[in-house]
Amino acid sequence: MHSFTEENYLKTIYYLANRRQGEVSTNALAEMTATKAASVTDMLRKLADKQLIHYKKYQGVRLTDEGERLALQIIRRHRLWEVFLVQKLGFGWDEVHEIAEELEHIRSEELVTRLDTYLGYPQFDPHGDPIPTPAGKMPETGYRKLSEVEAGEGVCLMAVLEHSTEFLKHLDHSQLTLGCVVTVNEINAFDKSVLVQIASGRSVFISHEVARNLLVN
Amino acid sequence: MHSFTEENYLKTIYYLANRRQGEVSTNALAEMTATKAASVTDMLRKLADKQLIHYKKYQGVRLTDEGERLALQIIRRHRLWEVFLVQKLGFGWDEVHEIAEELEHIRSEELVTRLDTYLGYPQFDPHGDPIPTPAGKMPETGYRKLSEVEAGEGVCLMAVLEHSTEFLKHLDHSQLTLGCVVTVNEINAFDKSVLVQIASGRSVFISHEVARNLLVN
């Protein structure tokens, strides 16, 4: 079995590898795990010994197939629990991340299977992120960032890249919810902010910073 | 905050203090926590420093008010999660203990509150154990052991003292479920086994060992 801490490192390596494509650096991991680079190096040696990562000193790190399988299993659990917390317990989508961080480490295959069934085999978590399959594959989505949409296009809000409470509360406040159909009316040439119209007919101003964190279809 | 391990010790001290009335011994704790007496001594010093237990060397241990409050909070979480696992996810009552051992340590008051609401404020867990109140009181039940019931009496099965898979599967097999009304027909003078009649009319033989672990009303 792998420790709570090992699981968190694997998950973090997966995220960083997919964010900035390619190898993951020690410093990036230290920042994400809120530890120091020296501690990361210790753990990388340990994960490499267990064949969960490919690791050459000073060269960055990459998950092995087994490491990726484990990472996706943990992400699957995290996202299923987020669905539970929002859909069944009525938490807001901005309140569930921390709790799911703990729930994802509960060790029981049977529990995850039954939870999945209970929730009706959801495909996406409350932030629109796809839920990895039981077999350990991450579904492809093909979403674009709202910041890359041309003026005049109509698109559907599918997911958020940023999960902070402040960002999510801001979206709630602007009546921007997932599934929401928006039409891009204007793109400001200077600051790249966009003016969109939502289904209710209301116009909503979205800064470039926000638009970069919204995924659409 | 208190560690996972500290929480387990507090819970275990509570159980043992209520099982064999009075002070809890180092060895009993070592057996229950599957560690060695020396490790228990270390932890007792730590819990005493934190004012969670009353502890005098060589004299056994007792929870302080604060320690008992924490222990009951953990037991409350454990039992609520067991209700969830059985009622919502469809686990058998013999399968939920280990998983609830992990879930009980998830740190979120809000989670427990919402779970309680979601489950409809249950009073008892799937084994018939009362669920401590949010304020940290253990409800009194006044149950007797089936082994103490007189011949001729009709009683209702309310709870089990033993939680092992084998014991619970045996009860399932004998069609002895909680809430089941049973009439004690005969008490064997030699081995104290009892012959009871259940609602379906069927007679069920119950050994003294089993009867001692069944609580009735």
Add this chain to the structure above:
DNA sequence: ATAAAAATTTAGACTACCCTAAATTTTTAG
């Protein structure tokens, strides 16, 4: 009452994970 047995505590050590400071390697800038 006291010696043997049982229970408990202390001493010293181990692992997992984390840290700071110093050393080393890689990257970058001039």
Add this chain to the structure above:
DNA sequence: CTAAAAATTTAGGGTAGTCTAAATTTTTAT
């Protein structure tokens, strides 16, 4: 191309929780 900067690793050490073996205290049995 090389010196400075940045990134990374190594060295040495800390805490939490565990262990074994030895020392100490309490209990039990004669």
